[in-house]
Amino acid sequence: MRLTILGCHSATPRVNAFPTSQYLEINDRHFIIDCGEGTQRQMRKYKVGYAKINHIFISHLHGDHFYGLVGLLSTFGILNREKELHVYGPKGIKEATEMLLNISQSHAKYELIFHELSSSKSELIFEDEKVSVHTIPLKHRVYTNGFLFKEKSKPKKLHIQNINNYPEIDKADYLNIKAGKDIVLESGEIIPNEELTIASEKPKSFAYCSDTSFLPSIIPIIKDADLLYHEATFLSDKEDLAKKTLHSTALQAATIAKEANVKQLILGHYSGRYKNIELFQEEAKTIFNETLLSEPGKVIELV
Amino acid sequence: MRLTILGCHSATPRVNAFPTSQYLEINDRHFIIDCGEGTQRQMRKYKVGYAKINHIFISHLHGDHFYGLVGLLSTFGILNREKELHVYGPKGIKEATEMLLNISQSHAKYELIFHELSSSKSELIFEDEKVSVHTIPLKHRVYTNGFLFKEKSKPKKLHIQNINNYPEIDKADYLNIKAGKDIVLESGEIIPNEELTIASEKPKSFAYCSDTSFLPSIIPIIKDADLLYHEATFLSDKEDLAKKTLHSTALQAATIAKEANVKQLILGHYSGRYKNIELFQEEAKTIFNETLLSEPGKVIELV
Known part of the structure; x- marks a missing residue:
């Protein structure tokens, strides 16, 4: 399993900041998770092959997680993609995306299949012989899901x-x-x-949780995951603001990681107000030592 | 008058390519012309103040000219903009943009005023005491306008x-x-x-023409302009492809510049197939010597 951070900053644009997107390689499956503006360029930069992507998972419809989707889909059309593509995201994603593609008269040869989500409970949304994906209901200002990606047991x-x-x-x-x-x-x-x-390798799992307020109800869902990405928009000095905007602090993310007994935590979605993102790692490590920081281009391999 | 190129490449994403967007300062007015994906970041990079922008002109609704608009508008909301903002573009732009802003629940304090265009004739779409803007009807695969920006005569x-x-x-x-x-x-x-x-300075004018096939009917509209931006997606070796996709070659752009007796020509919207963009300048200069090349960050001052 291999995770590549394409973008990991919150919405306010900065020159060297990129909104949320990740590329997950898991048991020969290739997933894009969230798709902020500029994701297609970040994929080029970090050599993520467009043709490998058959499934895109969108956590919620805020621009910094979603406004890059239509550009990527449009580019797939320009490049004459023929393979079908599956997009998982909140109800409404189909109508909005199709409208934008239609208005641009972006005719594509490939079939675009939307899987709209509206449940408030964790559900299985993708499964094949190698991988399963469950939603992780989160709490944010709009309907939001995280995603739990699990390898299936490999044959002996x-x-x-x-x-x-x-x-x-x-x-x-x-x-x-x-x-x-x-x-x-x-x-x-x-x-x-x-x-x-x-004995075959133990199957790996990755839990992706962005954006959300501090939400202990996710702990049973993500229990024992090998890697947890959890948003940390603020440090504890802005815990009030985190609560108000339904985001988390680094310490809250670390608390979730510890309680869920995950092996590693990776933080991201840093607010633009913090110039030194290492402070996020320092704060989280006070209660959960195995904490990493997202940075554009960073690769985490779990073997 | 001062033109800053924010992006000047065609749609296919590349690491160091940015889709079309320009920032025009003309007689104390500050305009964004086209808004491809990533424009808000390019504005930050080249220090274009968000607060100065009150008018955005969109030539057509292809993604590489339009998919960055909603992100920019959303960011204006996040930054608590209160001044009204005017957007000029093809019919349909209002519904699509408002839908995306609504789905993201991007509530803003500022008023967003759309001016939808549908005429096939040149029309005056903006005028105040300092500047006028007319459309330049172009010929592309979707309804497209260029824009002619003119300073008004300064008082003696x-x-x-x-x-x-x-x-x-x-x-x-x-x-x-x-x-x-x-x-x-x-x-x-x-x-x-x-x-x-x-004697006061002669008022300056800038004609923006992207995307379009070779279209001599625009010559009377842009006659004697001080600066013409004209797309040149291809070199003459691909004239057939230019015709088929309703784009222009560098030679065709230069022909328009020469016939319209403009003072300077600036080319852009280069296809990704060409590694050396200087070939565009070489080709155009064979018939129109005052030819410049767009590059991200390039500034052209007319004094």
């Missing part, structure tokens, strides 16, 4: 050297072994599956 | 030294002199206005 690999110690085991048994079954020899001896297989 | 200044040679001339006459009238002395002698005034 055969331990051929050990298997060869038992000439009775036939290739016809291999599927059963991969599926985790023990083998019973003609003698009645039971060969435990663990002896015949190599 | 009194040549006090010469006036003092005629003690009969009273201060009460000054308004008439500024208005260009000759003065008749009691002796019947006529003092020509030229002797009593200092």
Whole structure:
């Protein structure tokens, strides 16, 4: 699993700031999460192949998470994309996006499939043989979801050297072994599956939570995640402002990370008022040591 | 008059390319012309004060000229703008923009006034005591206008030294002199206005033409302009493609400049297929020597 930060700042434009967008590679799936203005250029800058993207997840319809979507979709059309594209986001995203594409007469060859979200409960919104995606209901000034991305268990690999110690085991048994079954020899001896297989890596998970006020109700959903991205728009000195604007402080993000027992926390969505973003890391580390900072172009690999 | 290029490339995103937007300072008026994705950031980069902008002109609703508008308007709201803002652009721009602002719940204190255009003839769309703006109907794949920005004549200044040679001339006459009238002395002698005034600078004009196919019908409208921005998406090697996509070549832009007897031509909207944009200048100069190239951050001053 590999996460690339494309943009990680809040809405006010600055020269070296880019609104929220992330690129997630997970079990051979390639996802864009949020799509602020300029995302298509950031994808070029950090060499994210447009053609790999088949699914885009939009947390909420504030401009700094959404206004770059139509430009990206329009560019896919200009580049003659033919593969269908799935967009997941709040109810209303379809009408707004289609209207903009129509007004620009951006005719595309590819099918654009919207999955509009309106539930206030966590739900499964994507699943295939390799990955699942659940929503994480958040609390912000508009309807907002985070997303929990989970790898599925990888099939066990055969331990051929050990298997060869038992000439009775036939290739016809291999599927059963991969599926985790023990083998019973003609003698009645039971060969435990663990002896015949190599344990596969534990499936990884990534929880994306932006934008939101401090919201302990997400803890059970994101429990034990390998990586949590949690917004930290403010430091604790502006806790009142965080509460008022339904954002979080670095300390609140760290509290969620600690309570949810995640392995690593990565912060972002910093307000433009803070010149030194390292203060966010310092504040979070006072209660959760494994804290990273988002920066444009930063890559986090989980292996 | 001062023109700052904020972006000058065509739609396909590249790391160091920015879609079309220009900032025009003309007789103390401050205009944004076109607003491709990322314009608000380019404005920050080139220190264009947001608060100065009261009028935005959009040529057409293709994404590379328009998808940055809503982000800029939204930012004006975040920054608590209170002054009204005027947006001029093709019919449909109001509904699309308002829908996006509404879906993001971008409540702003300022009044946003749309002036929707649909005429196929040149029309006066803005006028005050210092500046006028006329449309330049263009030919593209969607309804498109260029814009002709003209300074108004500045009032003549009194040549006090010469006036003092005629003690009969009273201060009460000054308004008439500024208005260009000759003065008749009691002796019947006529003092020509030229002797009593200092000639003011000739008013400047700027014609903005993007996107368009080769369109000689614009020549009478832009005749004698001090500066012409004309799109040049292709070189002559792709004249067929220019014709098909309703764009122009550098040579065609230069032909318009020459026929319209403008003083300077500035090219832009280069297709991503050309790595060396100097070829555009070389091609245009074969028939029109006073040719410049748009580049992000470039400033052209006309004094």
